[in-house]
Amino acid sequence: MPLDDKMLLIRNYDLWCQLTDEEYTELNIEHHFIEVPKGEYIYFEAYNHNKLYFVKEGYIRIGYIDNEGNEKTKEIIQKGELFGQFTLDRSNLHGEFAQAHKDNVSICAFNIDDFEKLLKRKPELALKYSKQVGAKLRTIENRLLNLLNKDVKTRLVHFLWQLVEQKLGETSEGFCIPNYLTHEDIANLIGSSRQTVTTMINELETEGILSYDRQQICFLDVKKLQKKVMSSN
Numbered sequence: 721m722p723l724d725d726k727m728l729l730i731r732n733y734d735l736w737c738q739l740t741d742e743e744y745t746e747l748n749i750e751h752h753f754i755e756v757p758k759g760e761y762i763y764f765e766a767y768n769h770n771k772l773y774f775v776k777e778g779y780i781r782i783g784y785i786d787n788e789g790n791e792k793t794k795e796i797i798q799k800g801e802l803f804g805q806f807t808l809d810r811s812n813l814h815g816e817f818a819q820a821h822k823d824n825v826s827i828c829a830f831n832i833d834d835f836e837k838l839l840k841r842k843p844e845l846a847l848k849y850s851k852q853v854g855a856k857l858r859t860i861e862n863r864l865l866n867l868l869n870k871d872v873k874t875r876l877v878h879f880l881w882q883l884v885e886q887k888l889g890e891t892s893e894g895f896c897i898p899n900y901l902t903h904e905d906i907a908n909l910i911g912s913s914r915q916t917v918t919t920m921i922n923e924l925e926t927e928g929i930l931s932y933d934r935q936q937i938c939f940l941d942v943k944k945l946q947k948k949v950m951s952s953n
Contacts, residue, residue, distance in 0.1 A: 735845070735848050753827075754827050757820060757824050761819050762827065765815060770833070771804050772806060772808070774828045776799065776827060777826040778822070778825030779823070780796070780825060781796055781820075781821035782817070783817055784817065785817075793908035795860075795909070796905060805832055872912045875911065877949055894940045896938040896939070898935070898936055899932070899934060927944070929944050929945050
């Protein structure tokens with residue numbers, strides 16, 4: 721694919737929209753644009769990994785191997801998000817893996833040194849980037865607090881509300897999103913079991929709050945879900 725086409729693949733996103741052609745070139749997009757088949761790993765047991773990744777298309781599963789040798793999911797990264805060394809700390813990925821999830825994915829990989837140089841010269845990009853990283857870290861912190869302080873049903877409701885919040889700028893009515901989460905994925909993300917998640921999702925469906933199938937998750941009554949979130953705080 722020509723470089724001009726690859727630049728267009730990420731130029732529509734807020735973080736990159738103000739970069740000049742020269743700055744795109746410095747990021748070496750042509751050499752770091754990657755197509756990853758479903759199920760393949762972008763990195764595994766990373767240590768001193770010097771890359772920052774941006775998701776153009778698809779979903780990335782971030783996880784780790786537990787003491788019993790089982791893969792555990794920490795996060796599902798979506799289109800438009802960053803992963804890898806997003807804190808620019810070269811030692812924070814030890815024991816972590818990133819895998820193409822559900823389907824093939826398209827990502828851009830940036831060398832940390834090149835990206836840091838660009839941030840120093842581009843204060844507005846540095847500000848946008850710091851806000852994105854701050855929001856990401858707050859999400860991780862909130863999820864940890866929920867794991868420590870809330871029961872499983874409350875954790876599920878808060879997790880579903882995070883999915884809703886990504887769309888509330890567009891509508892407060894009912895809506896559907898593509899389903900990239902199995903019950904097992906959700907269970908790993910909220911610290912529960914698949915069986916428990918299945919039971920609780922069935923209860924929410926009975927209440928008319930959502931509809932869940934393999935293709936999509938539909939939030940049928942956003943206000944009712946919001947009330948559940950507010951009453952659990």
